[in-house]
Amino acid sequence: MPSLTPELTDLLAAVHRLDGSDLHLRSGATPKIRVSGSLQEAAEVAWSAEQVTRALREAMSATVLRDFEETWEADFAVTAEGLGRFRVNAFRSRGQDGAVFRRISDGAVPLEQLGMPDVVRRLALRPRGLVLVTGPTGSGKSTTLSAMVDVVNAARPVHILTLEDPIEVVHRDRVATVTQRELGSDTRDWPAALRAAMRQDPDVILIGELRDADTVRAALSAAETGHVVLSSMHTTDARETVLRLIDFFPAHEQPRVRAALAVTLEGVVCQRLVPRLDGDGRVCVVEVAVRDARFAEAVADPDKTHGITDVVASGAYSGMQSFDQHLLTLVTEGTISLDTAMLAASNPHDFTVALRRTGWAPEQPVGRRVLESAP
Structure with missing residues (x-):
């Protein structure tokens, strides 16, 4: 049976503390x-190679x-009593073992507590279609997805099926019935699990990540047949997400993929974490795209896809x-600094122009110089 060495437990306790x-x-x-x-x-x-190897194995x-031992790669989860669950990625570095332990919330964190706009809750409750949460590694995609699953679990008498690698947040049945399957312990083959999912009478399917054409194809097929599909991708904004989904496929398939996405891609939630002004952790900055006539047209027409950024900004x-x-909202509320916003902004010049129009007066000297340089 797996166990945690005392030295590893002490470190996980420090993460928690x-x-x-x-x-x-x-x-x-x-x-x-x-x-x-x-x-x-x-x-x-420093930890010796023997300490790391013993703790991991x-x-x-x-x-x-x-x-x-066969691939030198492993994803799994561990539970430390009184400390919660941790997602682990084990690897080899210069011939020695290493790992990163990611702390997982003890139960789903409510969307409101994450600072998500109400539209994310509405996207979670869509009766059908594909909803994606995207962002770089460590931006909280899994946390947001688990919160969206919890919204459905509390509101709809449906069957939620999750396919995860590994399971991060454990969901208890509430109004919905939740079946969670983990790669490696509940299924050995990801494509087989995706094929079998459609025979398990799901209403809502969570796919941990869209990572290749086969996974995207399975997600689109499920969304086209009336299921809700929630998943994640490592993309930076809505426009890149659409382009990445299409680029998974060869050129001759892309028109059909565009047509399918135009009617099934209900929304894209893109997120980044930036430091708070008061130094108390980080806050999630969110871009949200929602399917409407203009968004669907931009997805379907390759000549208009470049305009998705403008569609989102005006939607x-x-x-x-x-x-x-x-x-802009976070700066004017005093949640983040102007300098932080400038580093995170997609278009820093346009951002400073929009901020100047609000009449907001910066307090940081560096920020003042940036703002005053805007026309």
Whole structure:
């Protein structure tokens, strides 16, 4: 049976105590914890290769260990009593074992607590179609998806089927029935699990990540046949998300894919984490695209896809918002600094012009110079 060594348990306790997000463990290096986006040392001395190997291999099940020894890659989850669950990616670095432990919330965090606009809740409750949550690694995509699943779980008497690698947040049946399947322990083959999903009478399907053409094809097929499909991608905004989905396929298939996306892609929630002005952690900046006539047309027509950014920025009536529009709100509310917003803005010049029009007066000297330089 998998277990945690006392040394590893102490480090995971430190992650919990510091409200950190990740523990970095590597042979010959000092363990580090990511807190509010920055890495800090979690021990005074480096861990030896023997310590890392022992800690990882005791934490692995026999199946995970066998796969790790064959491929030198492994994704699994561990539970530390009193500390919660951690998602683990184990790997090899310069011939030695290493891993990153990502802390997982104990149960789904409500969307409101995440600072998500209400349109994200409405997207979760759509009766059919594809809804994507995108962003870079560590931006909270899994947290948002679990919150969306929780919204459905609390509101609709449906069957929710999740396919995850690994399971992160454990969902208990509420109004809905939730079946969670994990790669490696509940299914050995991702394509087979996707094919079998349609025979398990799901209403809502969560696919952990759209990572290749086969996965996208399965997601589109499910969405076209009346299911809700929730998933994630590593893309930066709505426009890139659409282009990436299409680029998964060869040129001769792309017109059909565009047509399918135009009628099934209900929404794209793109997110980034930026530091708060008060230093108390980070806040999520969100771009939201929602399917309406203009968005569907931009997805279907390759000559108009480049205009998705403008569609999002002008689509407030449908619940849409761009990154820069959300950044503007966060700056004027005093949640983040102007300099932070400038670093995160998609178009810094246009952002400063829009901010100047609000009449907001900056307090940071650097920010004042940036703002005054705008026409």
